[in-house]
Amino acid sequence: MAANFNKVFLMGNLTRDPELRYTASGSAVCHFDMATNRRFTGKDGQKREDTCFMRINVWGKSGENCANYLSKGRPVFVEGRLQSRSWQTEDGQKRSAVDVVADSVQFLGSPPGGGGGGGGRPRDDDYPPAEPRGGGGDGGRSESSGNPSDNDGFAPPDDDIPF
Amino acid sequence: MASMNKVILLGNLTKDPDMRMMANGNPMTRLGLAVNRKWLDKEGQKRDEASFFNLVAYSKTAEFLGQYSRKGRKVLVDGRLQTRTVTNEKGENKTYHNIIVNDCQFLDYLPPEELERAKPAEDGGSVAGSADDFITG
Numbered sequence: 001m002a003a004n005f006n007k008v009f010l011m012g013n014l015t016r017d018p019e020l021r022y023t024a025s026g027s028a029v030c031h032f033d034m035a036t037n038r039r040f041t042g043k044d045g046q047k048r049e050d051t052c053f054m055r056i057n058v059w060g061k062s063g064e065n066c067a068n069y070l071s072k073g074r075p076v077f078v079e080g081r082l083q084s085r086s087w088q089t090e091d092g093q094k095r096s097a098v099d100v101v102a103d104s105v106q107f108l109g110s111p112p113g114g115g116g117g118g119g120g121r122p123r124d125d126d127y128p129p130a131e132p133r134g135g136g137g138d139g140g141r142s143e144s145s146g147n148p149s150d151n152d153g154f155a156p157p158d159d160d161i162p163f
Numbered sequence: 164m165a166s167m168n169k170v171i172l173l174g175n176l177t178k179d180p181d182m183r184m185m186a187n188g189n190p191m192t193r194l195g196l197a198v199n200r201k202w203l204d205k206e207g208q209k210r211d212e213a214s215f216f217n218l219v220a221y222s223k224t225a226e227f228l229g230q231y232s233r234k235g236r237k238v239l240v241d242g243r244l245q246t247r248t249v250t251n252e253k254g255e256n257k258t259y260h261n262i263i264v265n266d267c268q269f270l271d272y273l274p275p276e277e278l279e280r281a282k283p284a285e286d287g288g289s290v291a292g293s294a295d296d297f298i299t300g
Contacts, residue, residue, distance in 0.1 A: 004173050004198050004199045004200065005171060005172065005198075005239070006171075006172055006173070006174075006198045006200065007172075008169065009168075009169040010167060010169075010244070011166050011168070012166060012168075036166055036168045036244070038166065038168060038243070050245070051246075052168055052243075052244050052245055052246050053248075054244060054246065082170060082198075082216065083214050084214040095257075096215070098214075098244075098260035
């Protein structure tokens, strides 16, 4: 059987806070959902936007890092492979879904609450992850708060990706 | 805003192409792709697993795939992910994942007579139940 190849690259923003779990054997696995927007001009000349929502699984240490440092609204770059799953619902229907199993996740933008300087350090205060961001009144970053628009109550910030 | 959505898959087609004309007169072709993965587990046992994906191609790519795709052919696909969520009559949300093909390359050689022999039925009946498997738009 000849070789197979399966690679996916996604850049987008988290649509909810990551969830960390441990398997029975003790491996960490982090799940999060991300939205990737595609802008295009339709045949009628109208600008449109199409959003792709994907579920990302990250295993091991990298998964723990995602759970510790990421939160809803944060921009990330994910590299991994696509995986299909299928299962039966309680009423016997067949369902299938496609997930991304990440090999690497890069955190884009600067850490929340900070002044944008460097390094990916966590904030000192340990807040519950479900709380909205952008507080602190420092006029700093307000990535996902207060902007509930079309997609899942979340619009990605235009000015957050540093290139 | 910068963004990226890129998928590269190499696998085998799981069904013959389902090519049809859209309302705007452009062709659209739907295909199934299986991609295998092999690895060694913690005990050193060989494991393998297949993932199955729905492919959708438009315009020229759709014509090309409609003409040359056959079940079992090995193909390299470059595309992007698309998700569509629909609510059914019970109020349940169902999400469809498609891969929109930008570019593709067949990696096996199929002689022309073989290609002719393996031609899917004209009535399009070769694709079983595909209408429910895909939601595109």
